[in-house]
Amino acid sequence: MGTHNHQTIQPHNHTAMTIIEIKELFKTYNDSEVEVHAVNGVDLNIEEGEFTAIVGPSGSGKTTLLNMLGGLDQPTSGNIRIDDTDLGKLKSSQLIDFRMKNIGFVFQSYNLIPVLTAKENVEFVMHLQGRPKKEREARTMQLLEAVGLKGREDSRPSKLSGGQQQRVAVARALASKPKFVLADEPTANLDSKSTENLLNIMEELNKQEKITFIFSTHDQRVVNKAHRVITLEDGKIISDNRKK
Amino acid sequence: MHYTLNSNDMIPSVAWRNIWRNPLRSGIIITAITIGMFAGVFSATFMKGWMNQRLEAGIETETSHIQIHNPEYRKNYDIRQIIPKGFDLAEQLSENPTINGVSPRITIQSMVASAETGTGVKIMGIIPEKEKQVTSLSEYVTEGDYFESISRNPIVIGKKLSEKLKIKLKSKVVITLQDADGHLTGGAFRVCGIFDTANSMYEETNVFVRYQDLARLSMLSEGVAHEIIIHLHDQNDLNSTTLALREQHSGLEVLNWKELTPELGYLNEIGNLYTYIFVIIILLSLGFGIVNTMLMVVMERVKEIGMLMAIGMGKLRVFLMLMFETILLTLTGGTIGIMLGLGASLALQQNGINLSNWAQGLEDFGYSSIVYPVVEVQMVVVIVILVILTGILASLYPARKALKYNPADAIRTE
Structure with a gap:
């Protein structure tokens, strides 16, 4: 179905490197009697340094697409290539390792380990990676400063506001120096001031450090900030607009 | 991974x-x-x-560590199954450096009766000074003493037995037994001490008299023994000493407490x-x-x-x-x-x-x-x-x- 059937895929006429390449991606659920095509033939390239929002109504396939992009879910067919790695070829244990090294995650909520302080949460992935202490500490302090939480290093999540918690989550996602950050409705539980603040920080990190951000969102404020807006409906891309 | x-x-x-x-x-x-x-x-x-x-x-009050018997003795506790040169053997054993004390005994199954009633007991003829080295029974005498106050035919009995026979210190009891010639014989003894251990059963079934009194009564010659009781300096030597003694005295039965009382x-x-x-x-x-x-x-x-x-x-x-x-x-x-x-x-x-x-x-x-x-x-x-x-x-x-x-x-x- 789908009334808007045209796709506006931009030609690659600039020098930026493609880091994500999605080809003919399908995801079909057979849970009930009716087959559900959550993702129904998506082709998409994401380049280094993008600040991209994936939008669409509930059930449009945003979350499914993001899960597959993050290696949390396997496609029914098609493939996802991140740099030189074909995600479909990785075993589940390799996938965990791949996520740890290459992808930063920011979720809607429950991003942080409640028993660890802000600093320890940011350090956690670097611990999993087995980075030396000096490096961990330096990077953590740098990131917490970048997200405006200097001085709150030793606070546990329960002592931080929702916006502050999401900023710690962003710092945590960046700690492992990922190729890109996937943020699934990161502002869904935030008030407008915190949303503004969080978006500014992410935009700044995008500009300064060339961090690639991919959001899924309902939030018009996020859409307004994004440099590229991909709209999904019924598992298909119905529009893809670059602002700049 | x-x-x-x-x-x-x-x-x-x-x-x-x-x-x-x-x-x-x-x-x-x-x-x-x-x-x-x-x-x-x-x-x-x-x-x-x-x-x-x-x-x-x-161990300390009843069996001690090792006992030596005539191999036939424990089969039916026959008075004639003796170790003929028991005293000499005891003397010889006490030279052994791992052994702390040795006590030869005559042990006879018999009847003891008071004026009121009677019961079966194991009567043990001992040499008190030697017995003190192998069992601690003398320490459990709560009434009277351990073969000191009465000079003629003293007997030391358990508290439980004294209650059963309804007798007190200095009471007279009569021991009846079959002597070495097979004749029924008896003798009067006077209660010299009463011991009180934690084991009522033992108190009730074991009585002690002096070696020479029992030997005379049972017509056994001086120097023989039914059992030789051995107490070691160190419990850790138990197995090795048992084995060594068994080897040295192959004609006799050498058993340690684990073998004598497996339940312990x-x-x-x-x-x-x-x-x-x-x-x-x-x-x-x-x-x-x-x-x-x-x-x-x-x-x-x-x-x-x-x-x-x-x-x-x-x-x-x-x-x-x-x-x-x-x-x-x-x-x-x-x-x-x-x-x-x-x-x-x-x-x-x-x-x-x-x-x-x-x-x-x-x-x-x-x-x-x-x-x-x-x-x-x-x-x-x-x-x-x-x-x-x-x-x-x-x-x-x-x-x-x-x-x-x-x-x-x-x-x-x-």
């Missing part, structure tokens, strides 16, 4: 802090483990003390077994409580576990984190309980635990009514290992359950 724990790993630290996220719930299960382990350890030391006391009483020999093992079974039952029931607690933990943290897996925490690490949490929970309760149990045992080691309300029944079986707990390192180590094992086993099911989650689904669970 392999995983090694290094010193700055966060997993144990996270696990420990996780325990205290719900202090009430963790507190309840820790308290349960504490109480269980206190009970386990305390009953273990109590049991150990009790068994040791029984063992010591059995097994007492230690039975006591340990009982303790371990008790502790295992406690831990088993606690284990189910721990599993339940950890299942609640896993259900409660579905989203968090999903998030941890998404950001790159492998299944093995999630599994280990939950396992650490379970083990630390179990060990916390276990350590406190074991400490309290040891503390209580050590505190009561001096004065003992008085069970006199039940003592009558217990003493019939040879168990003392005041129990002094004994702490044995080996047993504590085994209990600690059992506690850790319980923690590991109890963690398997909940931790495995956590691994079944798909991170993408788990993090969106409502």
